[in-house]
Amino acid sequence: MMNFVTSRFLSISRTKCLDTPSRIVRTLSGGIISKEPDGIAKSYAETGASLPDNVVVLGINKEKLEMQDYRTVDDPVASHCEIVRTTSDYLPHLTPPLVWLHSFESRDFDPHEAIELHPEIFACHPRMDFLHRCKEWQEKFREVDYSWAPTRAEMGRGRKKPWPQKGTGRARHGSTVAPQWKNGGIAHGPRGPRPLFQKILPSVKLSALTSALTIKRIQNNLLIAKDFELSSPDPLLFQEILTDRGVGDKSALLVFADSDNLDESSNVFSVVADWPKVNLMPLIAMNVWSLLHHEWLILSSNALDELERKVSWHLHRYSWIEKPHNYYQDLPFEVREFVPESDENY
Numbered sequence: 001m002m003n004f005v006t007s008r009f010l011s012i013s014r015t016k017c018l019d020t021p022s023r024i025v026r027t028l029s030g031g032i033i034s035k036e037p038d039g040i041a042k043s044y045a046e047t048g049a050s051l052p053d054n055v056v057v058l059g060i061n062k063e064k065l066e067m068q069d070y071r072t073v074d075d076p077v078a079s080h081c082e083i084v085r086t087t088s089d090y091l092p093h094l095t096p097p098l099v100w101l102h103s104f105e106s107r108d109f110d111p112h113e114a115i116e117l118h119p120e121i122f123a124c125h126p127r128m129d130f131l132h133r134c135k136e137w138q139e140k141f142r143e144v145d146y147s148w149a150p151t152r153a154e155m156g157r158g159r160k161k162p163w164p165q166k167g168t169g170r171a172r173h174g175s176t177v178a179p180q181w182k183n184g185g186i187a188h189g190p191r192g193p194r195p196l197f198q199k200i201l202p203s204v205k206l207s208a209l210t211s212a213l214t215i216k217r218i219q220n221n222l223l224i225a226k227d228f229e230l231s232s233p234d235p236l237l238f239q240e241i242l243t244d245r246g247v248g249d250k251s252a253l254l255v256f257a258d259s260d261n262l263d264e265s266s267n268v269f270s271v272v273a274d275w276p277k278v279n280l281m282p283l284i285a286m287n288v289w290s291l292l293h294h295e296w297l298i299l300s301s302n303a304l305d306e307l308e309r310k311v312s313w314h315l316h317r318y319s320w321i322e323k324p325h326n327y328y329q330d331l332p333f334e335v336r337e338f339v340p341e342s343d344e345n346y
Helices: 002-008 039-044 076-080 128-140 202-218 235-244 267-273 288-292 301-315
Strands: 023-026 032-035 048-050 066-068 082-085 098-102 113-116 222-225 252-256 278-282 296-300
Touching: 082 098, 128 202, 128 288, 202 222, 202 288, 202 296, 202 301, 222 301, 235 267, 252 301, 267 278, 296 301
Parallel strands: 023 048, 082 113, 098 222, 222 296, 252 278, 252 296
Antiparallel strands: 023 032, 032 066, 098 113
16 A cells, blocks of 8 residues: 555655655654655655655554654755756646756766756656557557458359258358358458547647656656767767666667757767667657657756746646637737738728
8 A cells, every 4th residue: 555655646845865765755743754665666765755645554554664753854955966957837835856967078977966847747646547548649640450351242252042942941041141151241340441540638648748757757767968968979988978877778768959959960969870779859759659668768958948848838828729719819928919000090
């Protein structure tokens, strides 16, 4: 029960220590619960997390928890880390999580800068059902089922009655291509080509994207880099840089923005070209299927800014799609009236 509660219903609070060895959750009595992470709960090993007020721990789970005084927990992040980026436009009761800001200029990494992430994008409640629906939609929306079976009318034979209606002692039949006959026509069989495209709501796709980003963060599979500028096009150097940051030989997805000014002459392009487990993708092409099929997600700071700006706008915009609306009246910002200077009677 505890693993299910901690993995699915823990709300995110401000990080107390990014290198905390144990998971810390706030209890109903005001103290904190310290427990070594196991299973899916390992995703909270580097973040503070709080239990909802209506969650009560019963049974043997109480014996597995060790109570500590909340005042004894220090805050090393605030003491030696500089928060170089803050976020805004989120609900006031939410707390943005903190992550390290990485740099690929050198192999060694000394964490001294942290950034805030949007809590409604990287700390939402993961909807696993929406993730599955969006994954199935992306896998099948281009597929076509070409299976086809002929009916009794399309067999081209068997028009003649096999034997007389009476006098033979056999069952009466009027054709040898009826569905009950061997090598006969198929009733209610596949009649391809049939597209496997299915339409899902935009809100489902948006929730699936935020759920995938949240899962990447709570599983510690999210890296935020200042940029993707490498000092050398040597693949071994870049592999050592990722290994020192915990990526190792796992699959990774590098997402960049247009403002990063990356082209085919950049070192990162030549490094990723011969690396089958690492892919480079622009932000406009980032999707749920690619996030789920790569264990690590590496975002540039420019891509993070643009991602939060676009997703936050869609989270708080008016519900236009599939509803009648007035485009100029329903815009979430003020549209200034344009009056042509040449038209005096406008």
